[in-house]
Amino acid sequence: MRLKTGLENRPMATLPQASPNATLRAKTSLALLVLVTGLAACDKQTTASGESSAKTEAAASTETIKFVTTQDGSPLEIKPELFDTPAAKEFLATGKNPYVGKEDAIAAGKKIFQLYSCTQCHGPEAGGQVGPALTGPNYNYAKDATNKGMFETVWHGTNGGMGAKGKGLMDPSDPNNGITPDELLKVIAWIRSHGQLTGNEDAAS
Numbered sequence: 001m002r003l004k005t006g007l008e009n010r011p012m013a014t015l016p017q018a019s020p021n022a023t024l025r026a027k028t029s030l031a032l033l034v035l036v037t038g039l040a041a042c043d044k045q046t047t048a049s050g051e052s053s054a055k056t057e058a059a060a061s062t063e064t065i066k067f068v069t070t071q072d073g074s075p076l077e078i079k080p081e082l083f084d085t086p087a088a089k090e091f092l093a094t095g096k097n098p099y100v101g102k103e104d105a106i107a108a109g110k111k112i113f114q115l116y117s118c119t120q121c122h123g124p125e126a127g128g129q130v131g132p133a134l135t136g137p138n139y140n141y142a143k144d145a146t147n148k149g150m151f152e153t154v155w156h157g158t159n160g161g162m163g164a165k166g167k168g169l170m171d172p173s174d175p176n177n178g179i180t181p182d183e184l185l186k187v188i189a190w191i192r193s194h195g196q197l198t199g200n201e202d203a204a205s
């Protein structure tokens, strides 16, 4: 019995090429063999230090941005469990505000801006009143051009008349009072919709 292959239908003229092809194939196989052997060796090394590489992976998956206060740049601890929505978790991991440019979030942010009386001091369109305009691109605190910086400023306040609004900080007598990270990201998305900056330009990657 003969297996029918496509080769049988080829004209004789193409056959001389078969030989260089075969050499090439042999070379390729050899190269592959070397590569596979090399990879296997690498694999062993990884296994040998498996414990430390597993630790690195675990650390990477829980990597978060580090907050600092706007008052003096000292470390600002915010309980990770307060970041309880996918957007808030993404912000905690990357410093990027995923709500910027998202219509629903911006509409919600406008309401939250009113709810927390930001309007009273910063004006209904964040253009400034008692407090400064929030739309940028220039800020009292240069860091407010980034979403992480503006988050820190609103969360923990400033020394110049901006009170802390973060949950648990706004009203020392009621730990449940105050803006949540998810709400604050929506407020910031609304503020950004009035200016040219997205605030994500310099997000930590």
Ligand code: HEC
Binding pocket: 113, 116, 117, 118, 119, 120, 121, 122, 130, 131, 132, 133, 134, 138, 139, 140, 141, 142, 144, 150, 153, 154, 158, 159, 160, 161, 162, 163, 165, 179, 187
């Ligand atoms: C009682 C008035 C008042 C309220 C309410 C208030 N702010 Fe402010 N805010 C201020 C003042 C005053 C400043 C200027 C502070 C300074 O320069 O240190 C300020 C500064 C800021 C800044 C920094 C601006 C810059 O130029 O760097 C941001 C951002 C901000 N406020 C956001 C908010 C948001 C969001 C809310 C609502 C959750 C809010 N503020 C509520 C008075 C207020």
